[in-house]
Every structure is written in structure tokens, then in C-alpha cells.
Amino acid sequence: MQDLYNVYQNSYLFVFVFLLLGILLPIVALTAGKLLRPNKPTPAKQTTYESGIEPFHQSWVQFNVRYYMFGLLFVIFDVETVFLYPWAVAYDKLGIFALIEMLIFMIMLVIGLIYAWKKKVLTWI
Amino acid sequence: MSGELLAFFILSLIAIAGGVMMLNLTKVVHMVIALVFTFLAIAGLYVLLSAEFVAVVQVLIYSGAITIIMLFGIMLTRHDDRTEAKTGKGRQWLVLASVIAFFAIMFYGIRNLSLGEQATTLHVKNTEQIGMLLYSKFVIPFELVSIVLLVALVGAIILAKRDDKEKEGESQ
DSSP: OHHHHHHHHHHHHHHHHHHHHHHHHHHHHHHHHHHHSOOOOOHHHHSOOOTTSOOOSOSOOOOOHHHHHHHHHHHHHHHHHHHHHHHHHTHHHHOHHHHHHHHHHHHHHHHHHHHHHHTTSSOOO | OHHHHHHHHHHHHHHHHHHHHHHHOSBHHHHHHHHHHHHHHHHHHHHHTTOHHHHHHIIIIIIIIIHHHHHHHHHHSOTTOBOOOOOOHHHHHHHHHHHHHHHHHHHHHHHTOOOOSOOSOTTSSHHHHHHHHHTTTSHHHHHHHHHHHHHHHHHHHHHHHHHHHHHHHHHO
């Protein structure tokens, strides 16, 4: 069992290497770019690109409350997906009863979705 | 073993630093980013504890969904707000005293705590083990979770939609 544990831990070395590569790649690319490119800033160059229009206001604006509704729905269905995953992995060993359990779970959330639909949360005005 | 210890030290350092930065940064959006670092470091700690599934869930739900909800919440309110002025000295000492008291009580409480025998096979088919237990032994809590989610969904809709209805009422 100790062997397996070592295998488990050592396989996370790959994850670590990928993480390191993912962090290093943009750092190296941006630093190398900064060293190589000529640096002649003018005020016109330093403005934010806005499809040719003069930029105005801040980029941090107050969101519409509708986006928040979609965010809430996303969180709830994200949690649902998390429960689906171990169910799918262990499904072979669980049999038909697990299917019924999951159907009850899904029906509960579909009721919520229908409620949201009826309350016109999903429509965009 | 030393590699595990090193990973634990780095991850716990990131987690604690993220928490401290969240308290000390002044802009709310920066605080959320500090919080994301804490969430990711805790996911790494779960991996160290052989709880792979919980680690992935931590990344998906906490650093994904919860952070988005927090950002939306911030963007809906005064997002460019800064931390209010510091409180008085007396209150700071009071907070320090209560933190020390909390630490002392917790340390006394968990010093002789025994968690029983350590599970050694957690890393073998982690997700499948969770699935087997969740859908056979813990079915009732699982079905209760669906009801909790339904209540959360309905409650969120009622709370966030109320604004529109009031506007409709005003226009009528």
C-alpha cells in the first residue's frame, strides 16, 4: 500500500511541472518581449484600444442585476455537476437504485429551473 | 516524505499569505484575488491529504463559482470602495486578546484529540469510493442536498427579482 501511495504522490510531480510551466511561460515570454522590443512611448500609443473610439469612463462599471441571476444559477448547477461526477464513476457498481436516486435529485433541480423560467429569470430584455 | 513536507509548507504559506493579504489589501477586487490564492492553496493541501476529488471540487466550486458570485456581488455594489478608516487602539487590543483567547481554547481543545486510525487507502480510486458511499450509505443526506439547492435557487430568485417587481408596481 505504501508503494501505491508513493505512486500517487509522485504522479503529482507532473502536475507540479505543468503548473510551473504554465507560470513560467507568460513570465518568460513577456520579459523576453520587453527586452527585445523598442520602447518609444507616445500618449497616443498608451491609450486603451477601443476600436478607434476615444476611451471614456472606467472599465469597472456597475453590472446589471441580471448578470447576478445568471451567476447564481451557474453556481447551483455547478454544485449539481459535482454530484454527478462520483455518481457516473461509481455507476457500474451501484446499479439501478442509483439511477432512481439521481433522477429524484435531477427532478428537484428541474423544478427549480422551471421556477426560474416561470419567473422570467432566463429571458433577456 | 520531505517532499511532502516541503509542499505542505509552501501551500500553507500561500494559504495564510492569501488570507492576510485579503484582510490588508484596500481594494475589494484585489481582496478577491487574494482569496483565490487561498482557495487554490487549500486545494493543493487536499491533494496532499489524498482527497483528490475534494481538491477538484475546491477548484471548481470555490475558486470558480464562488469567486464569480463574489465578483458579481462586488460589481453590483460600490466596487471601487476602499477600506474604512482604522478603528481605535482599544478595540485593536480587544481583538488581539480575543484572538489569543480563541487560539488558547482551540489549542487546549485539540491538543489531546485522537482521530482514530488513519485511513491508508484513500488514494485508491478516490472518486469511486466517494460515489459508492454517497449513493448507498448516505443517500438521505444526498437527497436532502437537492432540496437545499432547490431552496437556495428559489430564495436567490426571490431576493434578486424583488427589485424588478417593485419597479413594475411603481409604473402601474
